[in-house]
Amino acid sequence: MDTNPRDDFNLMIAGEAGQGLATFGELVVKALVRSGYYIVVTQSYHSRIRGGHNTFAVRLSTEPISTSRDALDLLVAMNSDGVRLHHDELAEDGIALADEKLDAEGARLVKVPFGDLAPGKFANTAGLGVVAALIGLDQALVDDLVQEQFGKKHPETADSNRTALENGYAWGREHLPRAGKRVKPATRSSTPRLALNGNQAIALGALSAGVRFVSFYPMTPSTSIPLTLIAAADKMGVAFEQAEDEIAAINMAIGASFTGAPAMVATSGGGFALMVEGISLAAMTETPVVIAVAQRPGPATGLPTRTEQGDLELVLHAGHGEFPRALYAPGSVEQCFHLTREAFLTAEASQGPVFILTDQFLADSFRAVDPLEVEGLETVPVPVDAQPVALPYRRYEVTDSGVSPRLLPGFSEHLVQADSDEHDEQGHITEDHGVRIAQVDKRLRKLDVIQERVIPPDASGDPNPDLLLVCWGSAKGAVEDAAAQMRAQGHSVGTLHFSQVWPLVPEQFVPALEGAKRVICCEGNAMGQFARLIRRETGFHIADTVLRYDGLPLTPEYILERCCTT
Amino acid sequence: MDTNPRDDFNLMIAGEAGQGLATFGELVVKALVRSGYYIVVTQSYHSRIRGGHNTFAVRLSTEPISTSRDALDLLVAMNSDGVRLHHDELAEDGIALADEKLDAEGARLVKVPFGDLAPGKFANTAGLGVVAALIGLDQALVDDLVQEQFGKKHPETADSNRTALENGYAWGREHLPRAGKRVKPATRSSTPRLALNGNQAIALGALSAGVRFVSFYPMTPSTSIPLTLIAAADKMGVAFEQAEDEIAAINMAIGASFTGAPAMVATSGGGFALMVEGISLAAMTETPVVIAVAQRPGPATGLPTRTEQGDLELVLHAGHGEFPRALYAPGSVEQCFHLTREAFLTAEASQGPVFILTDQFLADSFRAVDPLEVEGLETVPVPVDAQPVALPYRRYEVTDSGVSPRLLPGFSEHLVQADSDEHDEQGHITEDHGVRIAQVDKRLRKLDVIQERVIPPDASGDPNPDLLLVCWGSAKGAVEDAAAQMRAQGHSVGTLHFSQVWPLVPEQFVPALEGAKRVICCEGNAMGQFARLIRRETGFHIADTVLRYDGLPLTPEYILERCCTT
Amino acid sequence: MPTIDDFGSFETAWCPGCGNFQLLEAVKQALVASNIAPHEVLFVSGIGQAAKAPQYLNCNYFNGLHGRGLPVATGAKLANPALRVIYESGDGCTYGEGGNHFLAAARRNIGITALVHDNRVYGLTKGQASPTSQQGFETKAQPHGVFSQPFNAVQVAVAMRAGFVGRGFTGHTDHLADLIAQAIAHPGFALVDIFQPCPSFNKLNNYAWFKNNTYMLGDEHNPDDWEAAMKLASAMDEQIPLGVIFRNDRPAFESQFATADGKPHFTKQVETAALREVMGKYA
Amino acid sequence: MPTIDDFGSFETAWCPGCGNFQLLEAVKQALVASNIAPHEVLFVSGIGQAAKAPQYLNCNYFNGLHGRGLPVATGAKLANPALRVIYESGDGCTYGEGGNHFLAAARRNIGITALVHDNRVYGLTKGQASPTSQQGFETKAQPHGVFSQPFNAVQVAVAMRAGFVGRGFTGHTDHLADLIAQAIAHPGFALVDIFQPCPSFNKLNNYAWFKNNTYMLGDEHNPDDWEAAMKLASAMDEQIPLGVIFRNDRPAFESQFATADGKPHFTKQVETAALREVMGKYA
Numbered sequence A, B: 001m002d003t004n005p006r007d008d009f010n011l012m013i014a015g016e017a018g019q020g021l022a023t024f025g026e027l028v029v030k031a032l033v034r035s036g037y038y039i040v041v042t043q044s045y046h047s048r049i050r051g052g053h054n055t056f057a058v059r060l061s062t063e064p065i066s067t068s069r070d071a072l073d074l075l076v077a078m079n080s081d082g083v084r085l086h087h088d089e090l091a092e093d094g095i096a097l098a099d100e101k102l103d104a105e106g107a108r109l110v111k112v113p114f115g116d117l118a119p120g121k122f123a124n125t126a127g128l129g130v131v132a133a134l135i136g137l138d139q140a141l142v143d144d145l146v147q148e149q150f151g152k153k154h155p156e157t158a159d160s161n162r163t164a165l166e167n168g169y170a171w172g173r174e175h176l177p178r179a180g181k182r183v184k185p186a187t188r189s190s191t192p193r194l195a196l197n198g199n200q201a202i203a204l205g206a207l208s209a210g211v212r213f214v215s216f217y218p219m220t221p222s223t224s225i226p227l228t229l230i231a232a233a234d235k236m237g238v239a240f241e242q243a244e245d246e247i248a249a250i251n252m253a254i255g256a257s258f259t260g261a262p263a264m265v266a267t268s269g270g271g272f273a274l275m276v277e278g279i280s281l282a283a284m285t286e287t288p289v290v291i292a293v294a295q296r297p298g299p300a301t302g303l304p305t306r307t308e309q310g311d312l313e314l315v316l317h318a319g320h321g322e323f324p325r326a327l328y329a330p331g332s333v334e335q336c337f338h339l340t341r342e343a344f345l346t347a348e349a350s351q352g353p354v355f356i357l358t359d360q361f362l363a364d365s366f367r368a369v370d371p372l373e374v375e376g377l378e379t380v381p382v383p384v385d386a387q388p389v390a391l392p393y394r395r396y397e398v399t400d401s402g403v404s405p406r407l408l409p410g411f412s413e414h415l416v417q418a419d420s421d422e423h424d425e426q427g428h429i430t431e432d433h434g435v436r437i438a439q440v441d442k443r444l445r446k447l448d449v450i451q452e453r454v455i456p457p458d459a460s461g462d463p464n465p466d467l468l469l470v471c472w473g474s475a476k477g478a479v480e481d482a483a484a485q486m487r488a489q490g491h492s493v494g495t496l497h498f499s500q501v502w503p504l505v506p507e508q509f510v511p512a513l514e515g516a517k518r519v520i521c522c523e524g525n526a527m528g529q530f531a532r533l534i535r536r537e538t539g540f541h542i543a544d545t546v547l548r549y550d551g552l553p554l555t556p557e558y559i560l561e562r563c564c565t566t
Numbered sequence C, D: 001m002p003t004i005d006d007f008g009s010f011e012t013a014w015c016p017g018c019g020n021f022q023l024l025e026a027v028k029q030a031l032v033a034s035n036i037a038p039h040e041v042l043f044v045s046g047i048g049q050a051a052k053a054p055q056y057l058n059c060n061y062f063n064g065l066h067g068r069g070l071p072v073a074t075g076a077k078l079a080n081p082a083l084r085v086i087y088e089s090g091d092g093c094t095y096g097e098g099g100n101h102f103l104a105a106a107r108r109n110i111g112i113t114a115l116v117h118d119n120r121v122y123g124l125t126k127g128q129a130s131p132t133s134q135q136g137f138e139t140k141a142q143p144h145g146v147f148s149q150p151f152n153a154v155q156v157a158v159a160m161r162a163g164f165v166g167r168g169f170t171g172h173t174d175h176l177a178d179l180i181a182q183a184i185a186h187p188g189f190a191l192v193d194i195f196q197p198c199p200s201f202n203k204l205n206n207y208a209w210f211k212n213n214t215y216m217l218g219d220e221h222n223p224d225d226w227e228a229a230m231k232l233a234s235a236m237d238e239q240i241p242l243g244v245i246f247r248n249d250r251p252a253f254e255s256q257f258a259t260a261d262g263k264p265h266f267t268k269q270v271e272t273a274a275l276r277e278v279m280g281k282y283a
């Protein structure tokens, strides 16, 4: 057993809903990120408000990381189930902490006298102190954080929180084996990193691109996107509304966008299903709109708080009739930010619906993100200026690119007329067969506008490898990590990650597919949807897949286990 | 110019909405079918109630036919636009008829003194007489029909109708060149054929299979399916309801089916888009339901009264999450009947959603259909009998086939518990990862049940041809006719028609694709959706397509013109 | 005679102190009082904390989609009018996502009992405003407080001439059980809107609030009097009456069809003679 | 000053004798009376015969989906509160497919004028019952006649405390124009339900029926009196009042946001300082 400080450490907080586990976890995360660590959080929770067994796992490292690990160096059990269910996940030298009052036993289980350290409602703060002491975090830094977090709302609790934290620290330093010696200290960067999960990054990306309208109907795991936007709405000038249903949400966003506000909605599978008609409306009226779909396992209500990549085909084909679209599938929290920006710009450039496919795993996964540049970022060019149009103004003028001049109602004397029926250039309803053909062709030409902006897949590892792992969206970290582990064992392995899954430009990746001896597609679904999409578009048949559909994210371990057997 | 009676004749009635054109057309159709002719009707109408330019074209023949023709042997113009817009479609020896009061001119235009023949409201009956005289239909037969049609509702008009018809006949025999000598008489069969359009055939197929519930929200061109069912509802014991929206329609059908009634809904693209979440519910709860989608051009409201095959990909991927389904795409009115029956049986066999993809062209196209056998037809086995189940009863028992024992609530003491969440065998909500996997696998195994019943594509023409025309759904007639014409010109041409477009069983058709020198996929859409589905499933790339998306159906002429240039 | 125990007792996913527990009890009592055995009733629900209720009962159930329970229940009742169908779900599910179906069900007067857990909040999704939330109620989604007028389901149901309209409170379990039993006995659409405290997310309308702002209707109110009912129904914020607000004897929707004989049609064979007759119309 | 002619004159797809023609005239008159130029107004409609109306006006329009016009209008108004937004569509579109949005718009009191062509039938799809169809109305889809209670939009809007609730009739074009002008002038949600004969498909509620069963409200009615309004609103089949039924001064939804200054935000640049501050919260 290596007892030197390690640069990588894996902890889990386990308990039931209603115990403040997520708040506790988010404090730990912030403390770690402020201390300079990189982190990857994996949250697992039940679809209930109290009770149920939930976990909040944080892997931390002094180096950039992109995936979680299984073996636990520290388990913080908030109830006896926490010990019972996770004790065997402890690493060889891992330790577990639990309140001394809990009925729990196990090797390397340290009982903490929380009752002595702090009164009930401050127990989590004491717990934070214990954990921070074990890892060796700077006490002043953690104290600042706690004051910041609770001070605003409850100034009267400042002293109690401080004392609880101090007691936790003191107890931890004294009683925990190798406290402060298990983890290498990290370097605090001068410009502090952000602790962001995927949904927060999507919201920040939208704000930076100029989003001015968000409508939504609450649905796990998408709700934190609008909630993040709403928290910033007054500051950033964002109009918002919780709609009566998802159909209203998408139609509101279309109305807002038609009027001029860069607009988005966020939902999950079932709510998205209700937006399908609205998607087609956005396409026909050529109204830009960004739709974030945070996937969870289906069909129907499925597993509401778990993760899956099962809605690719649905989103790709949603909407009756035919029209172009773009689908982004971020693979990291940073990509959530950047691709959401891209989604807004593409939506405006192509005047139509653009999608962001994320999932519960990425939505809830906190990471340490290098400061995001905000200066000089491109924002959506809102067409408030009516000068440049040719007269008479025709909203659906047939152009070479398929993109017609977009004006906003009320900003000039030109009338802006949008129609969900087939229409002529003016926007008037028509049944003329020739006009129909011209308008269909015009709309479909916009696919080229989207195609010009396509983000090519990201290759890593060996070129022309023996094994190429293909993946998309949130599977990125797990797949790249699995590949790295295989390479470390001497295998020739490459990866190909698609952060844009539509449109596909075969020249960008078919050579890589053909250059590999063997190709495996790793997806969080049961049918290998992306593999069949690649075959449809290129003819290349990826016969081997590693699929996961039990509600949990793909992990390196899961992939490694199956790559050797398939 | 051949002046012998012909065995094939093409007539068109043209006028505006509100002139009773469809009623007139349907009378002509019935008279022709009763007289023993085969027919193909093509209706074209605007999305309005009065005015607009509508046509009702009937091709008739003494031999079976499956497609329309362009050149008109007879044009019946109900307004001057009728002459203006269609006169140049007249064949060399074709004639046009118009009221003498209309301001219309043209070669071979015969002016009819309708005012003299009958008072205003009986003018259409007189017109029927004129047309019948020209074709040479038996006057007593047509008289019976007219009395039958109007007699029930308005017995007081019997005499006026009879006189109008007589006058029309007399005038026609006297004034029309070659009246009664243009068309060969047909042989009246002893068991009379039915005059059915696609939607009526779907409804009759459903009734024969045992449909007991239909819910819908009106939407062109699907509405005549529920209206046909409703007209027969009291006689056949069918419960029905016009729902408040399409979401209610699909959920009502699911509720009815869960309770025991074989159930269906009918809609078109936009309404179907609203049912997408419900489809997923049917899949998750394993409730049989048949969904008829009558396609029209999109996106959004599109061209509400025109035709397209643009929603294949939408229907194939509708519903969040992953589950098996079947898609039937009838190519003829007879297939509408038989495949709807098949849809009901497959829905029950696989306990899930099954789709019928039709379109405006087929929906409205009347044909002469040989009498449909009703004796001994298989009907949906409704599981009212609780005896055979293993106890304790578990609605979602994991079985080899994936199909679990289905019981009906209230028919025994066994409790039937269905859940849209992931559930255990009992139907209770669960978040257990193992149970999740078992239930996903169980559901997906039902794809085999569907696959065993797959209807292979229909091949016609030359085996291993120089040119193979692939098509699906309503394109059948046009494609087979185009192929026949090419063969008549000495080319080696085959066709492959898919009346079931999902699941695809490659062995059933890949040899045929590979055996042809050149393959062209003919589809009524802009993106070649079926061609890319074939590539996705087989890798076979059909690079050549003949696509139509102007709102009109594929015709042999359209295909022939493009086969030579693509 | 069924007993309370026949309906089982299950571990729930509800929070301690939630009004749903009393509601579940009241439902069981009402079923027993109505002499309904577990297999004789079909519960249909949507999605939400409330909608889980049927999972905690021995009964037939169909736990459908968020907002879409009423159409499922309607289809079930139309297919088998002999089946007793009870819809149970939350305020968000019924009046938010499902608002259109609520209107339609009330207008139809379809023979369904509708039990709505009205906690004036979206519980399962962690505390956004629901259609019945009070103006000013602050949440993360409504940081300036709710702007909209709350949805008064009782009043709208009275306006639609629903067959039976009542309001209950989980704080008075016996009264509630009796109200539910009356609703079950009514042949048309019977709405019981049930005040149900959600201690986790609605601190505004808590147990004490509901207790202080409601009163029980006595005999002085005649539920057959539509105008009186309309007046009573308008109370939303204080002096809110509990009990049967409105009742009428419009025929139940499913009883009006020409073929209605109270039995399902699907148990009968397809009649070939009838089918032949139907087809004959197209010859 | 805009004139009637500014709004153009178009060939329509309506049937001869349809009430929609008078309705279109009344809308033009109201716009002129309200001093609104074509480019100053956005019409949002759904799908149906009624919903085609904006196509026959020189104006900005968004002709959306069947049933979904109100959310589009709501989004437009929230994005640009300075824009005058008029929703216009049919009874089926608004109260059938769009019922949930109607409830929400009224509850919100969003600053939209809603003109509903109420012909008590689905015109464009050829004559099925609409939510406002009378009981007993026979169609091919309702061969036994309509069973459901008709939807009383005026009453529900009053119950929801919509800002302005009026009823008009195309047979009284000037009265209707005046009513619409009043609705446009109202800052909150303003519903005008407009009786509009459909000679093609509704032979029951024809011109004479509407004429005989309606009367014009006089000064004796005080539209600020909610209870009186509720009583008037209950008439559906005879003695149906025309005019302003209810009015209140609840603030318009869009005016209640902290940042509400009546101007659209999207004309302003993204403020990097503010963005940096927002991001700082996550450090």
Ligand SMILES: Cc1ncc(C[n+]2csc(CCOP(=O)(O)OP(=O)(O)O)c2C)c(N)n1
Binding pocket: A217, A218, A219, A220, A246, A270, A271, A274, A301, C047, C048, C049, C050, C051, C065, C066, C089, C090, C091, C092, C093, C094, C097, C117, C119, C121, C122, C123, C124, C125, C130
């Ligand atoms: C189509 C769809 N949209 C959203 C959701 C998410 N969702 C689940 S429950 C719920 C709200 C529940 O509120 P309510 O009906 O009042 O029930 P409660 O939890 O308060 O008992 C929502 C929005 C969903 N499951 N499906």
Ligand SMILES: Cc1ncc(C[n+]2csc(CCOP(=O)(O)OP(=O)(O)O)c2C)c(N)n1
Binding pocket: B217, B218, B219, B220, B246, B270, B271, B274, B301, D047, D048, D049, D050, D051, D065, D066, D089, D090, D091, D092, D093, D094, D117, D119, D121, D122, D123, D124, D125, D130
């Ligand atoms: C989602 C959807 N469902 C159904 C339709 C078909 N549809 C078009 S108009 C209409 C009814 C129109 O009735 P109403 O709104 O009363 O307008 P009217 O024609 O009577 O003026 C229907 C059902 C549609 N276009 N979209």
Ligand code: SF4
Binding pocket: A049, A050, C013, C014, C015, C017, C018, C019, C020, C049, C050, C119, C123, C124, C197, C198, C199, C200, C201
């Ligand atoms: S969240 Fe509220 S409604 Fe749901 S169980 Fe908890 S207390 Fe009850």
Ligand code: SF4
Binding pocket: B049, B050, D013, D014, D015, D017, D018, D019, D020, D049, D050, D119, D123, D124, D197, D198, D199, D200, D201
């Ligand atoms: S169908 Fe009715 S509502 Fe439509 S235009 Fe004709 S008369 Fe008017």
Ligand SMILES: [Mg+2]
Binding pocket: C048, C090, C091, C092, C117, C118, C119, C120, C121, C122, C123, C130
């Ligand atoms: Mg609730």
Ligand SMILES: [Mg+2]
Binding pocket: D048, D090, D091, D092, D117, D118, D119, D120, D121, D122, D123, D130
């Ligand atoms: Mg109407």
